[in-house]
Amino acid sequence: MAKILLAIVLVLAASRALPDLARLRDFSWLHVWLKRWHGDGARAARPVLLLPALLFVLCALIQTALDHVLFGLPLFAFAVIVLFFCWGPRELDADIDAVLKAPDRDQRLAAAQALRPDSSHAPLPLEATALVEATFVSALSRWFGVLFWFVLLGPAGALGYRMIQLIARHASFADELDARQHEIAERAARILDWAPAHLIALTLALVSEFDAVLRTWREYHAEHGFFTLDLGFLGALARAGVDADVIAGDGYATDVNDPLNELADARRVLRRVLLAWLAVLALTVLAGWVN
Secondary structure, three states: OHHHHHHHHHHHHHHHHOHHHHHHOOOHHHHHHHHHHOOOOOOOOOOOOHHHHHHHHHHHHHHHHOOOOHHHHHHHHHHHHHHHHHOOOOOHHHHHHHHHOOOOHHHHHHHHHHHOOOOOOOOOOOOHHHHHHHHHHHHHHHHHHHHHHHHHHOHHHHHHHHHHHHHHHOHHHHHHOOHHHHHHHHHHHHHHHHHHHHHHHHHHHHHOOHHHHHHHHHHHHHHHOOOOOOOOHHHHHHHHHHHHHHHOOOOOOOOOOOHHHHHHHHHHHHHHHHHHHHHHHHHHHHHHHHO
C-alpha cells in the first residue's frame, strides 16, 4: 500500500509540475486496434469489451511477473508509468484555469467545452449548475475512477478503467461501434463508475456541508431508486455541496448564480475530496506499519 500511495503522489506531482507531459497520454493506438478488431465485417461477431479485457489481462500478467523482481522496483516504475498514462487524459486543473482566466465571455464559453465529461454531448452552457455538474463528473472520470481502480487492482485496473471510459464516451470511438455495442460499453462504464461515485458522495459530505449533501442524496435516491446505475446523483450532490460552501463564504463570495465563482469553489471542494482519499490511504499505510 505504501508503494501505491507513493506512486499516486508522484503522478499528482508530475501532472502539476510538468503539464506538458500530458501530450504523452495518446490512446490513438486503441482506436486503431478497435477498428481492426471490428473490421472485415466482424463488427457484430466480436464483443466490444473483449479487446479491453485482453489488454487488461496482459497488463495484469506483466504486473504479476514484475512483483518479485528486484524488490518490486520494476513493478513500482511500471505502476507509475501506467497510472500517469491513464490519468486525465486532459488536466482538469488546466481546463478550469482556462475558463476562469479567459478574457471575455466567448472565450470562456469555448474553454468550458473542455470540461464536458463526454465529448459527444451537447455544448456546455456557461451556467453555474452546468459547470459544477460537468466538473464533478469529469473529475470522476479523470481522477477518482482511475484512482479507485488503481488502488484496488493496480496498473491493470487503471488501464482497464481508462479503456472502457474512452470506448464508451469518447466521440472518436463512436464510429467503430453499433448501437448495441455502444450500449454495452456505456453500461460497463457506469458499472465501473458506480463505486467511486458513491465514495465521492460520502467524502463530499465529510468535507463540505454534511446535512445539505446527505439530504440531497436521500431525496435523489428516494425519487430515482437506490439500486440503479443512474449516477445523476453526483451532479445533484455537487451542487448541494458547492452551493453550501459558497453561501458560507468559503471563497469570499456568496453568489451561487455566478458560474466563475461556483466553478472555482467546485475545484476547491474536489481538491478536498482528493486530499481526503490520500489521507485515508496514508492512514492505511501507517496502520500497516504499526501492525
